[in-house]
Amino acid sequence: MQLRVRHGKGAKERVLPLSPRLLQELHQYWLAQRAKRSGHDSPWRFLGRMPNQPINKATGQNICCRAVEKSGVRRKGGIHVLRHSFATHCIESGMNLPLVQQLLGHSSLLTTVRYLHVRAVRRGQVRAPLDLIEFSALAPQPQA
Numbered sequence: 001m002q003l004r005v006r007h008g009k010g011a012k013e014r015v016l017p018l019s020p021r022l023l024q025e026l027h028q029y030w031l032a033q034r035a036k037r038s039g040h041d042s043p044w045r046f047l048g049r050m051p052n053q054p055i056n057k058a059t060g061q062n063i064c065c066r067a068v069e070k071s072g073v074r075r076k077g078g079i080h081v082l083r084h085s086f087a088t089h090c091i092e093s094g095m096n097l098p099l100v101q102q103l104l105g106h107s108s109l110l111t112t113v114r115y116l117h118v119r120a121v122r123r124g125q126v127r128a129p130l131d132l133i134e135f136s137a138l139a140p141q142p143q144a
Helices: 020-036 057-071 081-092 097-104 109-113
Strands: 002-005 014-017
Touching: 014 097, 081 097, 097 109
Parallel strands: none
Antiparallel strands: 002 014
């Protein structure tokens, strides 16, 4: 249940978790695409215009931009925003920072930290460390 991205940004390979729901969607896409065109034996999940070639980078960006436009989301940003969103959601779901670093393919933890955008709602749920201490257990007990 892993998704492998070959030749990602920085010519790095990345391995990401693959949800069962996304796997089902990708399978349906695969069947629909292969039934309509040549290249059914291509190793690429997303076919380009030429048989046995992957989808063009610009085509992927255009698909993302059209989806954002159709969704009604007003915030501007390209396909790269998905990486920021992925990192933020991983951290907010409790994943540790070094694992997020590995998933994003960063060699430096400082690079990963730039991707994190914790929502204001989440910040409001953080408890101060002092509130975590049970002071009644620290109080001196009366001598009997």
